[in-house]
Amino acid sequence: MRKVKVLVLYGHGINCDNETKKAFELAGACVEKAHTNELIEGSKKLDSYDILAFPGGFSFGDDIAAGKIHAVKFKYKLKKNLLKFISDKKLIIGICNGFQIMVKLGFLPGINDDYWTQKVTLAFNDSGKFEDRWINLKVEKSPCVFTKGIKNLYLPIRHGEGKFYAEPKTLAKLKKENLIVLRYANPNGEKASKYPHNPNGSLDNIAGICDPSGRIFGLMPHPEAYIYRENHPKHTRETLPEKGVGLAIFENAVKYVKENL
Amino acid sequence: MHTIEVTFKTRLKNAFAEHKQREILDLGFQVKFVKEVTLYSIDKKFSKKDLNILAQELFSDPLIQEFSVDRSLIGKFSWDWLIHVKNLPGVKDNTGERAQEAIQDILHTKFNKGEAVYTSKYFLIKGCLNKPDVEKIAKGVFAYESVESWHVIDKKTYLEKGYMPEIPKVLIAHKPKISKLELGSVQELLSLSKQKNLALNIEEMQKIKEYFLRADVIKNRKHIGLDNNPTDAELEVLAQTWSEHCKHKIFNAYVEYTEGGKTKYINSLFKTYIRASTEKLKKKLKWMVSTLWDNSGVIEFNNNYLFAFKCETHNSPSAKYPYGGALTGIVGVYRDPMGTGKGCKLIYGTYGFCTGEPNYDGDLKPEIHPKRLLEGVRQGVQDGGNKHGVPTPYGIVFFDNGYLGKPALYVLAAGLIPKIINGEGGSEKQTDPGDLIIMCGGKVGIDGIHGATESSMEGGKHITLGHVQMGDPYTQKKMHDFLSEARDKNLYTCIQDCGAGGLSSSVGEMGYNFGRSKPKDVAKGFELHLDKVPIKYKGLDPWQILVSESQERMILSVSPKKIKEFMALAKRHEVEATAIGTFNSSGKFHCLYNNKHVSFMDMEFVHEGVPQLRLEAQWLTPQSRGLSEPEIPKIKNHAKFFKKMLARPNISSKEYIVRQFDHEVQATSVIKHLVGEESDVHSDAVVIRPDFESKKAIAIASGINPKYSPIDTYHMTANAFDEAIRRIVAIGGNLKKIVLNDNFCWPSTLSGKDNPDAKYKMAQLVRANQALYDYTLAYGTPCISGKDSMSMDTTIPDTHGKEHRISSLPTVMFSSAGIIDNYKKCVTMDVKHPGDLVFVLGKTYDECGGSEYYEMFGEIGLNVPIVRTKKAIKLYKALSEVIESGLVASAHGCYKGGLGVALAQISFAGGYGLEINLDFVPRENVDNTDKLLYSESASRFIVTVPRKYEKEFRRIMKGNDIKLVGKVVGKKILTLKGLKGQIILKENIEVLKRVWKEPFNTIKP
Incomplete structure (x- = not known):
């Protein structure tokens, strides 16, 4: 069987690297962690992996703006390697701070074949506060390979800068090309009507988007935070599957690589 | 000097501005508009083109922000007042440092010494205010006096004269020198201690004088060219090492305790009660591994890992600068498990905030109102924990107006170490003679000088604020990742936190019988070259380098054989690491600066020389203090009373605090602090499972209730203890394996004219210790770490300017951790x-x-x-x-x-x-x-x-x-x-x- 190789970034204040690694392992992949500087030095090669994960955290302390400085580092030090990775049709996922980095790089939504110009943003939450709370998500119809077959999700958000924002023209394009992957929802599964179901004031309840290929995906909620049944906040009072529901995202990615790369 | 200004486009919702408007309203002023502009002042020459690239690529977000380069953009906004808030010189500018790193990446350039990026803020306000009002708003809402300065200008003046923002660059026009201090008469000794803020009493000063006049000492010192007067550095080293903070002199005092006409003598509360209980239990409980010597206590967690935890207080700094005090507190306590045994991976932190009531509107006017203070400390722990990637799953908030002067700010950190690392026990370490002294993490500045001595003093004007600092979780998180790798590669022999007392304490402790693996060959001295220590700016005297408490530093001992590999790994992780000396067997505390001798003292004297304090304690029964059972009218309307009870500050929901801490990073969360149908009611305890491969988990809780102290501190302590255990049992824990950390926050027990009932307070402390001893032994649940803070007093003015001495209630908090066999049973x-x-x-x-x-x-x-x-x-x-x-x-x-x-x-x-x-x-x-x-x-x-x-x-x-x-x-x-x-x-x-x-x-x- 083909081994699926995943590279999980760490260092520079990234802090969800261990659980992201675990999630991919539970999904059946071979996972390695790499410090961004190892990629820059060349002691680890991006080329030898199938999936790249930008985990959550506070890279560079969220200073200036969340994800900004890490995005700069990638743009000025690893642009070529990343371009090759994308053109090889490999997968990239960015979670929370990882999503912020990808948005600020321009990787997402990656429309018009442009992966290097920022087109959308993740701004300070409307509440002005960092919040850790579990929210409902509706999975929209999209080309995203990570969410294939999933209808709803219940995951935690843990951020202070997660308010999705785009100009009307960009938003129209996202809708037209079905690039909106996840929307914050009410407990009944319908589009969230207000806080706290939409926890940050995101435009059109957007919680995650992908590029037109569906292979590059970013989201604010944390699927790697629900990899065991007991991660669920109500596991002592609800009937739940033994396996963490967030795992499905990682399993989809591994399956895609096995079938397509 | 270049300035880039960045602000949010006006049409977007700005939660920050709304929040500030509310805070200004709390101060009693109505304003229409608050706008925040961030300034990046770059003290290095760049071309216009490069500056535009930086503004676009780095400093602003094209969708939601606008910027200007080398000209101000504030002229176009409608405002009446401008407040410019910037750091005081020497206060750490985390964002500025990061900006500098990113600029180097983008423009392929290097910042030379003295060149830097400084961040500051403009706040633009619209409203009918006069200048004194705006000054009040600046001080009460936008700036903390202890670390920031501000400048207020009205629009008219701005338009007429403009405004040039200055940068808080540190320039010390001083040539470093080593001074000698003469030890004279009793009066001269006391005034020297006072003048230098050493907090040493007369017995201690005399003991020091005796030492320097000993014939053998004189002979040895003469040999290397020092005379019988101590250097400034030597006196500072002794002041730090002998401080209440480091030596716990009250807990180690010889106490004469009187109760009901009977007197008994207690030789050290710590040894008699705390250590005695822990040692007795250690004989019975095979899973206790290492207690009461290292940075935190260690027990066995499961077959593969050991567990360590430690709770600290950071009260004095938090009283002056709540955000920075709490941030430095949590980031600082993380270094305790990081420096325990061979070094832990951090798995959780907890918090405890004891402040005045948030709606207090009485006559006393504390420098910072409890509402602002609570928000500040909460934010500090939030940033410290969240940015360090350590979950903060549990904590308590407790209100009592005794904390109006000084809050009790608790921060706890816990970690895991592998049981065996490269064939050696994970809790074992030892400094070997010949090892290099490595300083890791941040650089040294004047910030944080005298933390150990000043935290041991009563609050008031004489505090110099040198110890109020800004923590940097990002820098420390990088160091944490680096050290974990270095540990697993066996690149160092010993590790120690560099906290209170700075290099003086950390290197001093590591060089003196530190460690437990091969006690025979352990290092017994060191040679430290202070000129090799990386500093933030020029002009520091050697003694300042030696005792500065600049944050995010760890000290390691590294064998010369491993140094190359160690340094290469540090470089990859972008962690500053420098060899600053060597451990040896000389028995001497030996420091040099450019080959000149700065200190040359016997390690034994430095560590064991402090004279024992003698204190009296006199217990007064509650009846003799006039307490009795009251006659309370029967409750007529139960529903109304019941609701009043639920809404009381110490009972009502603290959900807003819990949610702002990342309490589930690392994906180890099993029981959260918010549970139930809508996940919004506090659970008794929380549970995490730090090892994915094991069913074992840790239940986390604490117990505190100082409201019982006015009756009897024995029962106050017993109840706090029982609560800490009860919470663990309620969640599914078990008395078989629960450990505790004790934290004492006490008003001063040292007699003085402003402290007439010191003997009674000391008796309260004795009784609290007796309870700790009785209950830990009865339950079989040991205290494996602990800490005391013995000066919970300060003076604050009332509305008429009259000063009042405010002391907190005697407070004991027990933090508990219970090992759970199967997390699925909670x-x-x-x-x-x-x-x-x-x-x-x-x-x-x-x-x-x-x-x-x-x-x-x-x-x-x-x-x-x-x-x-x-x-x-x-x-x-x-x-x-x-x-x-x-x-x-x-x-x-x-x-x-x-x-x-x-x-x-x-x-x-x-x-x-x-x-x-x-x-x-x-x-x-x-x-x-x-x-x-x-x-x-x-x-x-x-x-x-x-x-x-x-x-x-x-x-x-x-x-x-x-x-x-x-x-x-x-x-x-x-x-x-x-x-x-x-x-x-x-x-x-x-x-x-x-x-x-x-x-x-x-x-x-």
Whole structure:
């Protein structure tokens, strides 16, 4: 069987690297962690992996703006390697701070074949506060390979800068090309009507988007935070599957690589 | 100098501005508009083109922000006043440092020495205000006086004259030197101690003088060219090492304790009570690994890992600069497990905030109002924990106006170390002679000088604020990742936190019999080259480098054979690491600066030379202090009273605090602090599973209730202790393996003219220690770490400017950690199914002394809750068994507010009503419903049990005071019947929940 190789970034204040690694392992992949500087030095090669994960955290302390400085580092030090990775049709996922980095790089939504110009943003939450709370998500119809077959999700958000924002023209394009992957929802599964179901004031309840290929995906909620049944906040009072529901995202990615790369 | 200004486009919602507008309103001023502009002042030459690239690529977000380069953009906005807030020189500018790194990446350039990026803020305000008003707003809302300066200008002046922002560059026009100090008469010694802020008393100063006049000392010093006067550095080293903070002189004092006419002598409270208990238990409990010597205590967690934890306080800095104090506190305590054994991976942190009441509007005018203080410390722990990638799953908030002067700010850190690393025990380490001294992490500046000595002093004007600092979790997180790798590659022999006392304490301790693996060959001295220590700016004297407490530093000993590999790894992780000297066997505390001798003292004198303090303690019984049981009118309207109780500051929901901490990073969360149908009611304890490969988990809780201190600190301590255990048992923990950390925060017990009852306070401390000893031994649950803070006093003015001495209540907090065998067996406090039976476990007594109930009537009372060990232990064991057997649907301890509050909480957490007959509640000498509902007797629980398990439940519980008191019902109504059978309360639980959540429900956007 083909081994699926995943590279999980760490260092520079990234802090969800261990659980992201675990999630991919539970999904059946071979996972390695790499410090961004190892990629820059060349002691680890991006080329030898199938999936790249930008985990959550506070890279560079969220200073200036969340994800900004890490995005700069990638743009000025690893642009070529990343371009090759994308053109090889490999997968990239960015979670929370990882999503912020990808948005600020321009990787997402990656429309018009442009992966290097920022087109959308993740701004300070409307509440002005960092919040850790579990929210409902509706999975929209999209080309995203990570969410294939999933209808709803219940995951935690843990951020202070997660308010999705785009100009009307960009938003129209996202809708037209079905690039909106996840929307914050009410407990009944319908589009969230207000806080706290939409926890940050995101435009059109957007919680995650992908590029037109569906292979590059970013989201604010944390699927790697629900990899065991007991991660669920109500596991002592609800009937739940033994396996963490967030795992499905990682399993989809591994399956895609096995079938397509 | 270039300046780039960045601000948010005006049409977007700005939560920050709205929040500030509310805070300004709290100060009594109405403003229409607040706009924030960030300034990046770049003290390095760049071309216009490059600056534009930086503004676009790095400093601004094209979608939501606008910027200007080398010209101000504020002219176009409508405002009346401008406040420019910037750091005081020398205060760490984290964002500026990061910006500098990024600029180097983008422009492929290097910042030379002296070149830097500085961040500051403009706040533009629109409103009818005069200059003094704006000054007040600047000080009360936008800036902290202790670390920031501000400048106010009106629009007219701005338009006429413009404004050039200055940068807080540190320029010290001083050539470093080594001074010698003469040790003269008694009077001269005392004035020297005072003048240099050394906090050394006359006995200590004389002991130092004697040392330097010893013939052998003179001879040795002469040999290297030093005379019989100590250098400034030597005196500073002794002041730090002998400080209350480092040596715990009060806990180690020789005490004459008088109680009821009888006198007894106690040689060190620490040795007699705390260490004695821990050592006795260590003989019985095989899983205790390393206690009371390293940075934190260590026990066995599972077959692969050891567990370590430590709780610290950071009270003085938090009183002056709540955000920075708390941030530095949490980031600092992380270094305790990081420096324990061979070094831990951090797995959780917790917090405790004791402040004045947030709605305080009395006559006293503390420098920072408790509401602002609470928000500041909360934000500090939030940033410290979240940015360090360590979950903050649990904590407490406690209000009492005794904390108006100095808050008690608790921060705890826990970690795991592999049991065996490269063939050696994970808790073992040792500095070998010949090892290099490596300083890791941040650079040294004047920030943080005299932390150890000044935190041991009473608050007031003489505090220089050198110890108020800005922590940097990002830098430390990088170091944490680096050290974990270095540890697993066996690149160092020993590790130690560089905290209070700076290099003086950390290198001093590591170079003196530190470590436990091969005690024979351990290092017994060192040679430290202070000129090799990386500094933030020029002009520091050698003594300043030696005692500075600049943050995010660890000290390691590295064998010369491994140094190359060690340094290469540090470089990859972008961690500063420098060899600054060598450990040896000389027995000497030897420092040099450019080859000149700075210090040359015997290690033994530095560490063991401090003379023992002698203190008197005199206990006064509560009756002799005039306390008695009050006559309280019967409650007429139970529903109204019940709601008032739920809304009390010490009882109501603290959800808004819990949510702002990342409490589930690392994906180890099993039971969160918010549980129930809507995940919004506090659980008794939280549980995490730090090792994915194991079923073992850790239950985390704490116990605190200083309101009992005015009656008797023995029982205050016993109740805090029992609460810390009770919470763990309620979640599914077990007395078999619970460890504690004790934290004492006490008003000064040193006699003086402003402290007339010092002897009584010392007796309170003795009694608290006696309780700690009695209860830890009885329960078999040891204290493996602890800390004391012995100066919870300060003076604050009232509205008329008159000064008042404010002291906190004597406070003990126990932080507990219980090892759980199978995380799947944990239960939560919310009721689960209609029809389940409600049991009350443990008797209620007439014990309302110090309760919320009495406090509502302005009374203290006399009957403080007594912890009855025998009954409690029997009950705890039985409860652990029924939970382990899966017979229990929910379990909740009774805490502040007693049975009444506990019943309401389990009901509205579960979303189902209860029908309860209070007459069935097990009790003794309680003949009125009011006391039964609100007495705070210890060791009680409310448990719900599915009907089918009733028989088995009763069988295991046999011999305990348990009674079936009612059932869970589908309707959302809480019904309570009083002792005479009448319904005293029938309330919708959604209403009760709203009342409970309302007081701190400030999280709404």
